Amino acid sequence: MKNKNLLLCVIGLTLLTSCGSYVRIGDLTGISNRNIDNSQNYVLLERDVEAIANSEKDALEQAVDNMTKEFEGEFLRNAKIYVKSNGKKVKVIGDVWGIQKTNVNVTTSANANVELKIGDKIVFKRKGDIIDGKIIGLNSDSVIVEFGKRNKKIELKYDDVTKTEQ
Incomplete structure (x- = not known):
């Protein structure tokens, strides 16, 4: 009887895990x-x-x-x-x-209006070093940057990047 109950439990658990x-x-x-x-x-x-x-x-x-x-x-x-x-x-x-449909205007604390768009060159700080990168995507509250020799990608807040040139 114990073997039958054990067998039924194992079959039941197998069915539940395979379905879910x-x-x-x-x-x-x-x-x-x-x-x-x-x-x-x-x-x-x-x-x-x-x-x-x-x-x-x-x-x-x-x-x-x-x-x-x-x-x-x-x-x-x-x-x-x-x-x-x-x-x-x-x-x-x-x-x-x-396809990126919009540019983003960012107002800084010095009330300067900066426009960021795909392809803009920027710098940001990572592990104490200043890194050069290029914008490849824009979100409502962040920017996606490609950087380094291996074209790594990172998502950063607008406050963490500085535009250097277009």
């Missing part, structure tokens, strides 16, 4: 439901965002569409794709890329 967990099915460099125009200057709009879609069909397409629409982007890079064991629920995590 996501299985990673792959990593993709890029994913899009639209054609990408190589003449456009695409920029990083948002990093490491997540979308989940429930669907009987095309759940992956729906998840990608949800993410690009939410952040007004065109495609995803560095995408990780997860699927529920029943195949009807898909989770996508990745970086949204698109």
